[in-house]
Amino acid sequence: MILQIALNTPLRRVFDYLPPAGLGDTTAPARLEPGVRVRVPFGRRHLVGILIGTSASSAVALAKLKPALEILDERPVFDPVTFDLLCWAAEYYHHPIGEVMAAALPPSLRAGQPADMTLESWSLTGAGRQELKNPGSRRAPQQRALLAWLAQQGPKTVEEIAGRRGGGPFKSVHLKSLLERGWAVATSVPAQPALFELRPSDVTLTDAQTQVVAAITASLGRFAAHLLYGVTGSGKTEVYLQVIAAALAGGGQVLVLVPEIALTPQLVERFRQRFSAGVVVMHSALAGTLRRDAWRAAHGGQARIIIGTRSAVFTSLPSLNLIVVDEEHDASYKQHEGFHYSARDLAVWRAQRAQVPVVLGSATPSLETLENVVQGRYSRLLLPQRVGMARAPRMTLIDLRKHATDQGLSQPAMQAIGQHLEAGGQVIVFLNRRGYAPSLFCNACGWIALCAHCDARMTLHRRAAQLRCHHCGAHAKVPVICGNCGQALYPVGQGTERVEETLARLFPNASLARLDRDTAAAHGAMQAVLERVHRGEARILVGTQMLTKGHHFPDVSLVVILDADQGLFASDFRATERLAQTITQVAGRAGRAARPGEVMIQTSFPEHPLLTRLISGGYEGFAAIALEERRAAHWPPYSRLALLRAEARENAGLDGFLRAAAARGRAVADGAVAVLGPAAALIARRADHFRAHLLIETAARAPLQRFLKQWLPLVESLPRPVGLRWSIDVDPLEVD
Numbered sequence: 001m002i003l004q005i006a007l008n009t010p011l012r013r014v015f016d017y018l019p020p021a022g023l024g025d026t027t028a029p030a031r032l033e034p035g036v037r038v039r040v041p042f043g044r045r046h047l048v049g050i051l052i053g054t055s056a057s058s059a060v061a062l063a064k065l066k067p068a069l070e071i072l073d074e075r076p077v078f079d080p081v082t083f084d085l086l087c088w089a090a091e092y093y094h095h096p097i098g099e100v101m102a103a104a105l106p107p108s109l110r111a112g113q114p115a116d117m118t119l120e121s122w123s124l125t126g127a128g129r130q131e132l133k134n135p136g137s138r139r140a141p142q143q144r145a146l147l148a149w150l151a152q153q154g155p156k157t158v159e160e161i162a163g164r165r166g167g168g169p170f171k172s173v174h175l176k177s178l179l180e181r182g183w184a185v186a187t188s189v190p191a192q193p194a195l196f197e198l199r200p201s202d203v204t205l206t207d208a209q210t211q212v213v214a215a216i217t218a219s220l221g222r223f224a225a226h227l228l229y230g231v232t233g234s235g236k237t238e239v240y241l242q243v244i245a246a247a248l249a250g251g252g253q254v255l256v257l258v259p260e261i262a263l264t265p266q267l268v269e270r271f272r273q274r275f276s277a278g279v280v281v282m283h284s285a286l287a288g289t290l291r292r293d294a295w296r297a298a299h300g301g302q303a304r305i306i307i308g309t310r311s312a313v314f315t316s317l318p319s320l321n322l323i324v325v326d327e328e329h330d331a332s333y334k335q336h337e338g339f340h341y342s343a344r345d346l347a348v349w350r351a352q353r354a355q356v357p358v359v360l361g362s363a364t365p366s367l368e369t370l371e372n373v374v375q376g377r378y379s380r381l382l383l384p385q386r387v388g389m390a391r392a393p394r395m396t397l398i399d400l401r402k403h404a405t406d407q408g409l410s411q412p413a414m415q416a417i418g419q420h421l422e423a424g425g426q427v428i429v430f431l432n433r434r435g436y437a438p439s440l441f442c443n444a445c446g447w448i449a450l451c452a453h454c455d456a457r458m459t460l461h462r463r464a465a466q467l468r469c470h471h472c473g474a475h476a477k478v479p480v481i482c483g484n485c486g487q488a489l490y491p492v493g494q495g496t497e498r499v500e501e502t503l504a505r506l507f508p509n510a511s512l513a514r515l516d517r518d519t520a521a522a523h524g525a526m527q528a529v530l531e532r533v534h535r536g537e538a539r540i541l542v543g544t545q546m547l548t549k550g551h552h553f554p555d556v557s558l559v560v561i562l563d564a565d566q567g568l569f570a571s572d573f574r575a576t577e578r579l580a581q582t583i584t585q586v587a588g589r590a591g592r593a594a595r596p597g598e599v600m601i602q603t604s605f606p607e608h609p610l611l612t613r614l615i616s617g618g619y620e621g622f623a624a625i626a627l628e629e630r631r632a633a634h635w636p637p638y639s640r641l642a643l644l645r646a647e648a649r650e651n652a653g654l655d656g657f658l659r660a661a662a663a664r665g666r667a668v669a670d671g672a673v674a675v676l677g678p679a680a681a682l683i684a685r686r687a688d689h690f691r692a693h694l695l696i697e698t699a700a701r702a703p704l705q706r707f708l709k710q711w712l713p714l715v716e717s718l719p720r721p722v723g724l725r726w727s728i729d730v731d732p733l734e735v736d
């Protein structure tokens, strides 16, 4: 028997090994299920891999095969559906299966730590009990108290010891000293599934919410994909909570995916308040042991609700009942580096395989999802009304060609800000560009501060007194005079920092807050800014994309969008969709309580059909014409794309490689597949690397997959200039 092992290497294959020596025949079948971890020799190292399958023969000569060192698990580390999902994802996204499997495990499990959750339970030894009876002992009072407590209580876990009620918690240092003296001992016991209970709430559902909850609940126990299309403020979260409670009532687990930025403590807190136990959080920034324990609790069934970002879609959940994908349109569901998967799409696949419903929630669904509704693959559940008193905000366009501006703020916008502040409202000013100014410019000779490593301008950050490149992270001192001609330099254009400065000058009595990646960099800083806004201390909030998601600002009555034009004429086919989503999401922050909201959008193209349609017909009106445009231009969802991206230090080598790859592709492509390019990336040089791509376009999924299967091995065998890297992105979000 040959073991086929997936190892965490960039090679698109499995590796053959012999079973470990000493693995008796009687135990072999039970312990060699696909999905168990196996430790194997690999070169000079030992690696932990995943058993994918077994076979009777190998392409490698038997004598050359090495035996595996040890089988690490009694049972697979993935439930069967997750294992299938990972195998399918590796094939669909054409990514090395070893890296795919590794992406699904926390680092400590990749390294071989036990997959099952056990708790350490502490109890006194005989020596410990003896010590308690020794009156002459000179122990610290806390040690003595802990000894007495354990003697009285019996075995206790670390959590219980740390959380002791009455008399204050004990510290780990006390426990450690007991251990060192041999007075206490820890033993491992299996963890119990969390007892689960839904706390009642005082929320009364609207008729629309009640209908939606009933429709989703009726589909429990089978596959169904629901688009929960609810305007901002329509109470999607309450629907999730009710549906999740119904899904958990009969046991089982629920997976809730949220965008990266939405994983705020408030959201998790809301779940924990309503569900008494068993809520765990999974994301890649979670510290090592926390992430491991969350994973173990999910895999072992102790966790009932798993809230996580993108990679949580791969969590082993043996009794999955329901999947929720909140803000399904969010770009962070697609991984941009390495393994280019879409967690949203994989969630639908997983739901189908597991025969459970999936709920895709959004106020601004992606055009792909809307097309799936049109095709009858997804049902559409509407929440058309805002909950409570809140009304939809009034939207207007401000023609920048007709009005004077002060650092990007038009006269009508400034006037409106003043009026809303006077009326006691709060104001959001949105600009999706951080820093002080996007360029530093010499009026005399036309010199512009450029990044030395990219084909891009440096952004001026005035408070940090730095020029920063937003593409590679390079930074430099701010030059005082033009390096070319010695004249003064001027910051041109606006970023959030400059807008904040301008607003402070125009409205000296209104306190300001700014939310962007610079102000939110420090731990807890974002939370602090949001709290200032919630308490009403900050009257004007300036920010980027960061403030579009999930935050609830009940007193915001005016939203000003400073620059709508960035997305109107961008080369990327998804740019207008993103713009419409951003405008709608930011607009959704206005007038969420009793205050009527107002949204002003500044543009130099007020007659642009996408903008006028968005104003008159809302996001849905926009989506209808955007889909027509996509169909006419053969863009997704009316075609299937894959993008081969490559980068190298030398442009000539890069171009040669992509031309050769394109030629191989055209040789194997049938009439259904178009190989386009090479084309340079928008930022043709970034971090000293030239970047270019080939675009593969087909009408349907099957011919694209057939083509990639034939073509990628040919690309892999091409001679490559030193340092050239390439990757394949199936269903890319951006063609760049």
Ligand SMILES: [Zn+2]
Residues within 6 Å of the ligand: 442, 443, 444, 445, 446, 447, 482, 483, 484, 485, 486, 487
């Ligand atoms: Zn100059």
Ligand SMILES: [Zn+2]
Residues within 6 Å of the ligand: 451, 452, 453, 454, 456, 469, 470, 471, 472, 473, 474, 686, 687
């Ligand atoms: Zn740069």
